Amino acid sequence: MMFYDNGLRFDCRMCRYCCSAEPGYVYLTKKDIEAASRAMGMTEEEFIRKCCRLVDFGSYSLVSLLERSDYDCIMLTERGCAIYEARPLQCRTYPFWKNVLESRESWEREGRSCPGIGKGRLYSAKEIEKLLKAGEEPPYIVIRK
């Protein structure tokens, strides 16, 4: 029995809180890098150099989107996400993340930051499981020499 067996409501209100407001990481998969660099008209190397940062995990690094000094995501424009159709897996699966779906409390706690949680469209347990599964795709790893 999961607390979301009867589904959960979510409808993005486009408030942009999750794309700005607080420092954070958007870790990219290999497919994310391919799609985002294509959407930006850049090579993957250029995209990583201009739009990403390497986050150090000791023997390896993960690739995360850059943030501006006010914590806005580098991809955030006045008209919204510059790569919305090619947005990273982490953004596409939000808020159906493992840590958010740990319990009803964690879901409700997330809802205090995201006004779309608990509103609008009902996602079935099956859809939620599918998003959780999709989110398991590992991030792109850069081995440090």
Ligand code: SF4
């Ligand atoms: S915080 Fe929630 S409602 Fe606001 S943009 Fe992000 S997903 Fe949408």
